[in-house]
Amino acid sequence: MTATTAPRPARRLPRKPAQATPATVARQPxxxxxxxxxxxxxxxxxxxxxxxxxxxxxxxxxxxxxxxxxxxxxxxxxxxxxxxxxxxxxxxxxxxxxxxxxxxxxxxxxxxxxxxxxxxxxxxxxxxxxxxxxxxxxxxxxxxxxxxxxxxxxxxxxxxxxxxxxxxxxxxSETKSRGARSALKTHCENWQKGARGFLVGSPRMFSEAKGRITRGTDPWWTLYDPATNSIRLVDQGAAAVRRLVALYMQGNGALVIARRMKEEGFEIGDGTGKHWNTFQVQRTLESRALIGEKVFEIEGQEYALEGYYPPILKPDEWDALRLFWKNREVPRANADVPPILTANGVAFCGSCGHPLIASNQYKSRAKSGRVFIRRLRCGHSIKKDGACRCEVDSVLAAPIERAVLTFCGEQSNLDRLFRSDASANPAAEKLEAKRTEAVSLQAKIARYEERLEDEDDPLTKTERKVLRDTETALERVTAEVQELEREARVGTHQKVSTAKEWSALQKRVLDLDPDARMKARKLLADTFERIDLYMHPDPKADKSAPVHVRLRSTQGAMIGLAVDRRTGDIVGELSKVPSPEKLTEAKHTSRAPRKR
Missing domain, CATH: 3.40.50.1390 (Resolvase, N-terminal catalytic domain)
Structure with a gap:
């Protein structure tokens, strides 16, 4: 690799306080x-x-x-x-x-x-x-x-x-670098061909001469054993990684994870005495060493050495972790009272389709003292000059949370949400559509390739460009199909929640227990693809009328509920539920915002 690092721009730093004679006075250099x-x-x-x-x-x-x-x-x-x-x-x-x-x-x-x-x-x-x-x-x-x-x-x-x-x-240096790259490339290719019994890169090992661990290029939860010429997991390090992954899969953010890891006594086993920080958390979660792979990039080409490390995660666990990472749409929970409905990117305003947001406040009560209150609002309505077609500013979050928890606390309701209906499964529909698109692109490329060898009807310059663009599109669609198939495998192995799990969390969630709310939030993300909230579904009705909640499960089943906006009681089910297509076509209104 040629060293082409651009020259370092000069930076002006603050002058240090003058402790000696001024520069204008002669002094010994x-x-x-x-x-x-x-x-x-x-x-x-x-x-x-x-x-x-x-x-x-x-x-x-x-x-x-x-x-x-x-x-x-x-x-x-x-x-x-x-x-x-x-x-x-x-x-x-x-x-x-x-x-x-x-x-x-x-x-x-x-x-x-x-x-x-x-x-x-x-x-x-x-x-x-x-x-x-x-x-x-x-x-x-x-x-x-x-x-x-x-x-x-x-x-x-x-x-x-x-x-x-x-x-x-x-x-x-260029000659040494070229030789080192060539040797590393050879080692990687030999490993991928099945050769074993040698190290690639510098190992993380204990140095008797220095009396400490030298880090090398291996992750901090591994250690090279010269006696067996193999890399093993460090028990404490592996336990720390498993706990870190578990906290992340519960929906915690890097800042919360770093704090919890420190509080629970887990240490970074790199021998440097470093403390947990957000960078270390994110770097660990992104490392493919979790599934036993060591990855090198040499001259623009990636080499993944499978089985180089003892794996910590199984392939389906790794797929679930990457899917969870990919689908995170909002910051992880860093608040004292983690939100449930608005933290997974599944809650929307039913009137305009904009994501819901939460606003928090504390109020003093004569009997109960300082009380935490969270309200759900349409995200569009708080923008400057923005207005939602809904006539109600917001609703209390606690009654809606209580209604959803109560509904999922009955096994018969969960069975309705997870009925076997592949035609209603949006993920399956998307995968099938992408597969169809890939087949169509392959057929188009095949037609052009037949004409490449036809001297009587050669491809024009424009058609050759279309062929290149089609091949690029096929690569993109193929990657999307692989990703959707991976997501489908994760969904197949995913355990469906039970009413017992929901019921066990309900009281603690409403009592604002952070751990219970994080577990409930994970259950909600696994159960629902979308939750639409109609804060004032009937303009002719009183503003104290029930809130309409439309639940759409990850399997495509839709159920509508009428919920008392003050108590959270389910006062009935809706016979007609707005279709997703109608909701997608909904537009924001152009009327002026209300005067508050």
Whole structure:
């Protein structure tokens, strides 16, 4: 891979408070030392000690003072990819120079110019020339050369020498990188062909010499065992991952998961003492190492090594996790009282089809004290100059929640929702439609391919473009079919909820127990594809009339309920339920919003 990292733009940092004499007053110039070590083997060498000794000698001979407080070291950062500039000590030195904390006339000592950069010469020279033009004297301790404006005036070939060093350094790194990529690619191809018994990449293992775990490229819940030449799961790490996945599948967000993992005593087993954070949670959930795969991307091609790690999740569990990740439409629960209806992207205003939102408030009551109240509103009605055709601003969320929980607490109602009716299953209908589209595209491509070999009736330029576009469309539709088939497998293995589960949660949910509400929210997402709320279904009726709730299950069954807006009692079932097609055609009204 050629290092084509763009030059780092100069950033202006706030100046540090002046602790010495102003820059305009003459002072003894400082000499800074910079060392970059890109591999662990270089840490045991004597290069840094030699560099410090030479820098101290050079500073004394040239009237400089060696700055021992600011030691610039980049350990394990690549000069070939520019990591030392983007997030290392050299980048901070450049920032300090731009901010005026490093003054013209001061020096920077390093072992060789290739320590400054191994990027392509055009990018390496950008940082080098920036320092030299700014008056910084760069000293290479390996050969005693100085690179500065004064040195350029004495020796015109000094700039050419720097260019040659940068070219040689980049070529060496490119050759090493090319060889490493080739070896890694060979290992990956051999693994995919069935070869085993070797490692691909650096393993995560315990180093007796260092007395700690070296991280390598393996996930933190694994460990390499040299005695058996195999990778095993760390018991505590595997338990932590399983708990993390369980919390996520309950609907918790990364912030809540990180807090809960810390509270429950689970640790990140990477040997660095890091605490749980949202990035670590998301990175773990995205890792295909959960199903035992190690993934590399080499020269734009992905290599998935199946069975490289012991799996934590089964294939159907992984599919369910990815489907849950894909379908999340709103932030996960980070509130003290997790919402149920509005948190899964299934609740909509029946009048206009816009998603429902929740508004929370606390009110003081003489008898019960401070009371939490949540109301459901049409999301369109709160927009500026927006208005929903419904004449009612909002309804209390608790009565609607009580009605849904009560309805699902009877097994006969759940049986009606999950009746076996493939023709009413929207997921099955979508899958069949995509399969039909794929067959149609394949037939179209076949017709064009027949004419590719026909000299009497060759394809025109336009038809060749249509063929390429059709092949691209087929690839897209094929991927969609595979995804829908994966979702169908998840639905097949998914356990249907029971009335007993709903009834056991009802009281705790209405008492605002967070864990119970998270479980109920998961049940609701697994049971219903859509819930439409008609807050004022009959304009001629009183505004205290029952709320109409239309339930559409994941199997396509639809049931309408009339719910008392104050108590949550189900006062009846609706004989006529608006069709999804009619709801889809509904438009927002253009009338002016009500005056509040």
């Amino acid at each position: 400082r000499l800074f030392t910079y060392a970059r070590i890109s591999s662990k083997k270089q840490e045991t060498g004597t290069g840094i000690a030699r560099q410090d000794a030479y820098a101290e000698k050079w500073a004394a001979e040239n009237g400089f003072v060696l700055d021992r407080e600011l030691r610039l070291e980049d350990l394990g950062l690549s000069g070939y990819h520019g990591d030392h500039v983007r997030r290392g000590a050299l980048g901070r030195f450049l920032d300090a120079f731009d901010a005026g904390d490093v003054l013209p006339g001061e020096g920077l000592a390093l072992e060789s110019l290739d320590r400054l950069s191994r990027q392509e010469p055009v990018f390496a020279r950008e940082h080098f020339d920036r320092l030299v033009r700014g008056g910084i004297r760069i000293i290479t301790t390996s050969d005693g050369k100085e690179f500065s404006l004064a040195a350029y005036r004495e020796d015109k070939t000094r700039s050419l020498w720097a260019e040659l060093v940068f070219m040689r350094a980049n070529e060496e």
